[in-house]
Amino acid sequence: MSAAVQMPEPTAAGRIIPAVPTADELVAATQDVVERELAPLTARIDREGLYPKAVMHSLGAAGAFRAHLPDARPDGCHDFGAAIRAMAAVSHECLSTGFATWCQDTCAWYLQMGETEARDLWLEPLASGRVLGGTGMSNTMKAFSGIEDLRLTGERVDGGYIVNGSLPWVSNLGADHVFGTLFTLSGDTARTVMALVDCSAPGFTLRQSAHFVALEGTRTFACLFDNVFIPDAHIIDHDGAAFLRRARAGLVLLQFGMGAGNIQGCIDVCRGVEHQLGHVNQFLDDRPDELQEELDDIVEAVLTLAETPHEASEDFFREILQLRLAAGELALRASQSAMLHTGAKGYLSSAPAQRKLRESYFVAIVTPATKHLRKELARMDSEGAGS
Amino acid sequence: MTETPYRKWICDACGYIYDEAKGDPDGGLPPGTRYDDMPDDWQCPLCGLRKADLRLLPDAPPPSPVSDVPRRPTAGPGLRRRHFGSAEHLVIVGAGVAGWSVAEAARRRDPALPILLVTACEGAVYAKPSLSTALAHGRDTQSLVDATAGQRAAELGIEVLTRTRVLKIDTTRRRLITARGGISYGRLVLALGARQRRLDMAGDAADAVLRVNDLASYRGLRERLDAGPRQVTLVGAGLIGCELADDLTAGGHAVTLVDPADRPLAALLPADVGGALRERLAAKGVQWRLGSTLAALDHAGERLRATLADGTRFDTDIVLSAAGLLPITEPAARAGLAVQRGIVADRRLRTSVPGVYALGDCAEVEGRCFSYIEPIRRQAEAIAADLAGEDAPFLPLPPLVRVKTPTLPISVCHGHVAAGGAATAWQRIADDHEGMRLEQPDATGPAFILTGSYAQLGGELYRAHLG
Numbered sequence: 001m002s003a004a005v006q007m008p009e010p011t012a013a014g015r016i017i018p019a020v021p022t023a024d025e026l027v028a029a030t031q032d033v034v035e036r037e038l039a040p041l042t043a044r045i046d047r048e049g050l051y052p053k054a055v056m057h058s059l060g061a062a063g064a065f066r067a068h069l070p071d072a073r074p075d076g077c078h079d080f081g082a083a084i085r086a087m088a089a090v091s092h093e094c095l096s097t098g099f100a101t102w103c104q105d106t107c108a109w110y111l112q113m114g115e116t117e118a119r120d121l122w123l124e125p126l127a128s129g130r131v132l133g134g135t136g137m138s139n140t141m142k143a144f145s146g147i148e149d150l151r152l153t154g155e156r157v158d159g160g161y162i163v164n165g166s167l168p169w170v171s172n173l174g175a176d177h178v179f180g181t182l183f184t185l186s187g188d189t190a191r192t193v194m195a196l197v198d199c200s201a202p203g204f205t206l207r208q209s210a211h212f213v214a215l216e217g218t219r220t221f222a223c224l225f226d227n228v229f230i231p232d233a234h235i236i237d238h239d240g241a242a243f244l245r246r247a248r249a250g251l252v253l254l255q256f257g258m259g260a261g262n263i264q265g266c267i268d269v270c271r272g273v274e275h276q277l278g279h280v281n282q283f284l285d286d287r288p289d290e291l292q293e294e295l296d297d298i299v300e301a302v303l304t305l306a307e308t309p310h311e312a313s314e315d316f317f318r319e320i321l322q323l324r325l326a327a328g329e330l331a332l333r334a335s336q337s338a339m340l341h342t343g344a345k346g347y348l349s350s351a352p353a354q355r356k357l358r359e360s361y362f363v364a365i366v367t368p369a370t371k372h373l374r375k376e377l378a379r380m381d382s383e384g385a386g387s
Numbered sequence: 388m389t390e391t392p393y394r395k396w397i398c399d400a401c402g403y404i405y406d407e408a409k410g411d412p413d414g415g416l417p418p419g420t421r422y423d424d425m426p427d428d429w430q431c432p433l434c435g436l437r438k439a440d441l442r443l444l445p446d447a448p449p450p451s452p453v454s455d456v457p458r459r460p461t462a463g464p465g466l467r468r469r470h471f472g473s474a475e476h477l478v479i480v481g482a483g484v485a486g487w488s489v490a491e492a493a494r495r496r497d498p499a500l501p502i503l504l505v506t507a508c509e510g511a512v513y514a515k516p517s518l519s520t521a522l523a524h525g526r527d528t529q530s531l532v533d534a535t536a537g538q539r540a541a542e543l544g545i546e547v548l549t550r551t552r553v554l555k556i557d558t559t560r561r562r563l564i565t566a567r568g569g570i571s572y573g574r575l576v577l578a579l580g581a582r583q584r585r586l587d588m589a590g591d592a593a594d595a596v597l598r599v600n601d602l603a604s605y606r607g608l609r610e611r612l613d614a615g616p617r618q619v620t621l622v623g624a625g626l627i628g629c630e631l632a633d634d635l636t637a638g639g640h641a642v643t644l645v646d647p648a649d650r651p652l653a654a655l656l657p658a659d660v661g662g663a664l665r666e667r668l669a670a671k672g673v674q675w676r677l678g679s680t681l682a683a684l685d686h687a688g689e690r691l692r693a694t695l696a697d698g699t700r701f702d703t704d705i706v707l708s709a710a711g712l713l714p715i716t717e718p719a720a721r722a723g724l725a726v727q728r729g730i731v732a733d734r735r736l737r738t739s740v741p742g743v744y745a746l747g748d749c750a751e752v753e754g755r756c757f758s759y760i761e762p763i764r765r766q767a768e769a770i771a772a773d774l775a776g777e778d779a780p781f782l783p784l785p786p787l788v789r790v791k792t793p794t795l796p797i798s799v800c801h802g803h804v805a806a807g808g809a810a811t812a813w814q815r816i817a818d819d820h821e822g823m824r825l826e827q828p829d830a831t832g833p834a835f836i837l838t839g840s841y842a843q844l845g846g847e848l849y850r851a852h853l854g
Contacts, residue, residue: 139400151400168400168434209435222435297562297569304554304564315507319552319566326568384509384550 020075021063023082029062030086034093042094046355049216051174052097053132056104059090059097060129065104068250068309069112071119072127080253080306087257092265095359096217098258099366100132103172103179103218105254107133110180110194113247114236118196121233122178134172136181136197136223137251138367144244145368145376152183152225154193160231161193171220175200179223182240192240195230203228214358250309252320252368256302259327259363263295266334266356270341277341286337291330298326318380325373328364335360396422396441401434405441471548472503472571477774478563480553481578482506482536483601484515484760485747488767489576494543496775502545505563505570507552510536511602516760518605519630520791522638527613528606556722558740574742576770577719577730581712581748581758586622590683592691596622598708599631608707616640617704620693622681624651626790628709629664633792636671643674643703645681645695655788655799657813660823660836667795681706714749714756729756734780735773736766744770752783759786785832787849789842795822798837798845817841 021029037055044050059065066072067082083105091098108126111119125131142148152165163183170179177199185191199206206221237243270288274281281287301323305316335357339346346353364370393407405425410416414432416425422441429438472478477493477500479486490504504510512534517524521531533539540547548567555564556575563570583598599605611617617640621628624646632642644651650661651668665675676695683694690702714729725731725739729751736744736752746766748758757763762784769781790797813836817824822839826848833852837845 149399166400166436166440168431168436207430207435209430210433222430224437293569297564300557300564301554301566305566315550315552318550319554322566381550 020073020077021082023067023079023085026063026067026082027085027089030059030064030089033058033062033064034089038090038093038097042097042355043350045094045096045217046214047349049211051217051219052094052100053174055097056100056132057129059086059101060104060127064090064101065108065129066127068105068254069108069123069127071112072108072123078309080250080309081303084254084257084260084302084306087254088261088264091258091261092268093261095258095262095356095362096215098261099215099218099362100172102254102258103134104129104132105257106135106137106251107172107178107180107196109250109254110135110236110243110247111196113243113250114194115238117233118236122196126178132172132174132177133196134170134177134179135251136167136170136179138169139167140182140192140240140244141248141367142372144241145372147372147375150182150184150189150192152181153186154183154195154230155186157229160229160234161195163195163197163225163228163230165225167223169220170223171215171218173199173206173219173221173223175206177219180236182244193238194236194240194243196234196236197223197228197230198234201228201230214355215362245312246310249305249311249317249320252317252324253302253306253309255324255366256298256306256327258366259324259331260295260299260302262331262356262360262363263291263327263334265352266331266338266360267291267295269338269346269353269356273342273345277343281341284337284340286333288337288341291334291337294326294330295334298323298330314380318377318384321368321373321377321380324368325370325377328370328373331360331363393419394422395444397444398431398434398436399440399442400436401431403431403433404444470571471546471568472563473501474561474571474573476501476503476572477574477576478502478570478572479504479576479578480506480563481580481747481749482508482510482512482547482549483578483580483747485578485580485749485763485767486576487512487539488764489578489744489746489770490543490545492767492771493774494545496771498544500774502543503548503570503572504536504540504545505548505551505553505565506536507550508601508603510547510549512536512539513602515601516791518599518602519627520634520793521605521609522612522634523793528602528609531602531605553718556718556743558722558724558743561742572742574774575744577738577743577745577749578747579715579718579730579745579749581714581756583708584710584713586681586708586710588681588683590685590694592684592686595684595686595691596706596708600712608705611705612638612640618643618690618702619705619707620645620681620701620703621707621709622646623708623710624648624677625654625709625711626652626788629668630791631707631709632668632673633671633794636668636673637793641672641674643676643701644668645676645679645693647678647680649677652790652797655790655801656797656836657825660797660825660838663823663838664790664792664795664797668792671794712748712758714751716749719745719749727751727754734769734783736770736781737773744773746770752781755783757783757786759788762786784853787833787845789845795838796840796842798835798842800833800835800845800849 064086067079070076070078087101090101111123126133139151143150154161154163182192182194203226205224267288338353342353396405410418410420425438479489511532513531536547536549551565551567553563583600619635619640620643622645624644629651632644635642651664652661679695679697682696685692694700716726719730720726730745732738732745732750736746738745747763766781772779788799813825822841824841825836827834833849
């Protein structure tokens with residue numbers, strides 16, 4: 001077993017119970033970290049690919065990764081809405097850090113929804129931000145939609161699984177990080193297992209490759225598995241398909257933190273030049289008030305759905321996907337509008353508008369991407385119409 | 388000796404193409420490097436994966452793949468979301484009898500009013516009472532549908548949004564929140580309907596209890612019934628339970644009826660009339676389990692095992708809840724509308740929030756919910772009248788209830804209860820081979836119970852009192 005990551009203490013072993021902040025208090029605490037620690041780094045994160053590790057730990061200390069996790073809260077409740085709003089506050093400033101926050105939130109969500117042993121070991125370290133984590137589920141989500149084949153294979157051995165294969169582009173990783181992913185069983189590809197991978201495990205390699213035009217500061221790597229042993233204590237669920245059905249609503253719901261933050265950031269860029277340019281900007285489409293109305297509609301709908309993240313019905317997931325598609329499309333319109341509203345000033349390499357433009361494509365591209373969503377919704381509509 | 392042509396390889400993950408002719412000079416592979424000569428630790432310059440993740444690219448480009456999913460515009464034109472409704476719109480939520488009746492009544496009065504009907508279901512127009520008589524009439528579920536939502540909307544000249552659940556009502560912005568986007572309204576009608584009460588029981592098959600209250604759930608039931616004779620357990624011997632019991636028996640299925648009372652329709656009928664219905668249905672083969680409740684339901688192989696509160700156990704194929712309807716009120720309550728049992732509405736069906744109406748199963752007028760077709764249609768007329776500025780409120784008359792059990796048809800009107808009278812003083816006008824006829828001649832409203840062939844007098848007696 002790896003030695004680089006110290007095995008965390010089980011949550012039961014006398015941890016200090018944090019108070020449960022209200023959603024507004026959490027958002028305020030998050031904004032405080034954003035203003036003091038993140039904002040000075042935003043340009044470097046974007047241009048130099050700086051990974052905001054200290055900011056992530058501070059966000060964790062502020063409670064930004066905990067709100068949606070009943071077993072990491074003294075009241076045993078969840079507040080997905082608060083988690084989404086906190087992530088939006090981060091994404092409003094910097095989508096790289098917003099995405100890292102989503103990775104962290106989602107990795108912890110897997111453990112929340114998984115088996116007891118792994119949860120007891122890893123939930124609190126992830127909820128507190130002491131251990132940072134990612135999610136290698138893009139391939140899985142695409143595989144379950146028939147877009148790709150699953151890329152990891154595991155073989156059952158005494159006390160765990162030996163996993164081989166490779167995953168491209170998993171984010172928020174590092175030698176001392178973990179991430180959740182899913183592999184098929186060799187010899188029985190219909191069966192899948194959901195597991196937490198320790199990046200320091202022997203046989204596991206992180207490899208950086210080409211560079212992206214945005215979201216560079218997210219520690220996005222290829223993950224190579226050469227006979228990586230995953231112990232039973234790190235198995236999140238021995239039935240991966242059933243797990244994904246349970247966890248998928250929460251996974252996509254959390255992404256609205258990225259979308260809402262990016263869109264609101266674009267609207268605020270438009271508003272920021274209104275005093276100076278409103279006389280001419282009024283001739284543009286997608287004025288800030290129109291965008292705001294659409295964003296408010298999406299956010300209100302999302303916060304309502306976020307009250308029941310455990311609901312597993314197809315109709316409920318269809319609603320989440322409809323909104324997810326809308327958020328991706330609105331992000332593209334909002335960032336385009338931010339460019340047009342700010343004009344040449346937004347085209348400067350230091351301008352938030354052009355950064356938000358590049359970031360907004362990520363909202364529309366990250367799995368589930370716009371085309372993926374349209375395919376899935378078309379399938380649901382045709383099945384629903386035929387029933 | 389002929390040189391093997393250079394081949395191309397594609398990275399499975401990112402689509403990078405390794406062309407042996409060009410090599411990967413940045414990665415240290417000069418042009419002409421064959422796949423076999425690439426080192427195993429070569430890495431894809433785009434995504435970082437390995438030589439093992441490359442696969443041979445066929446010479447001819449593959450034909451453009453055709454998705455097995457039919458393409459359709461799910462998100463409207465391009466990236467722009469459609470805007471739904473307006474400040475001029477009448478928006479109706481719900482596509483049951485109540486919702487469609489309001490659309491019809493409002494359209495009749497005002498051909499120009501923009502109307503949008505929003506529904507979480509598919510919105511098909513069908514006569515709901517026929518769900519409990521379809522088997523005996525040999526009707527399949529398709530034949531129960533009078534029109535699809537799109538057809539009826541086109542006939543009425545209204546817009547319709549199906550499979551769209553209203554997540555939230557924002558009465559301040561006069562806006563409905565849905566997963567498809569916001570919907571503006573000028574005036575709003577809530578026709579949310581009711582749901583079957585969820586039964587509280589133990590057992591690993593508690594979730595297998597069916598609750599049939601709309602076309603989709605009935606379709607699910609019929610798929611199982613049409614596959615062959617089944618043993619069906621109905622929980623609740625009220626109107627729906629008794630009607631379904633008669634219909635299922637006629638359809639060749641074995642039926643067990645469970646109810647805590649000592650007779651069917653205990654809340655509606657006096658003991659002797661309920662007893663007569665019990666005997667007639669028993670003669671048709673219905674098994675009665677009265678004075679008890681379903682305490683647990685467990686899987687037992689392919690079947691289900693029911694355990695009653697008195698300890699009795701029996702195996703069954705299908706368990707249906709017919710334990711009563713609960714008005715759907717949550718979206719209204721969350722929006723701050725006054726809600727008691729149903730959404731509180733006055734005789735104009737106005738709720739406590741200006742511009743918002745409620746009717747049908749989800750609404751209560753003067754403390755009562757009106758769940759039958761006839762009063763719902765009158766409620767719809769009252770809303771349309773109020774929208775048009777007419778003074779024609781809904782009269783909360785006692786409903787005429789027709790128990791559609793062909794084995795023993797029954798018509799009931801409890802005018803005396805509605806008028807606050809005693810429930811016991813029935814006068815026996817007739818009790819013979821034709822059936823029973825009980826009346827309360829002194830009651831201020833219509834008050835009668837008719838069974839057998841007397842049941843067909845119900846409409847006449849009702850009209851005689853209420854014109």
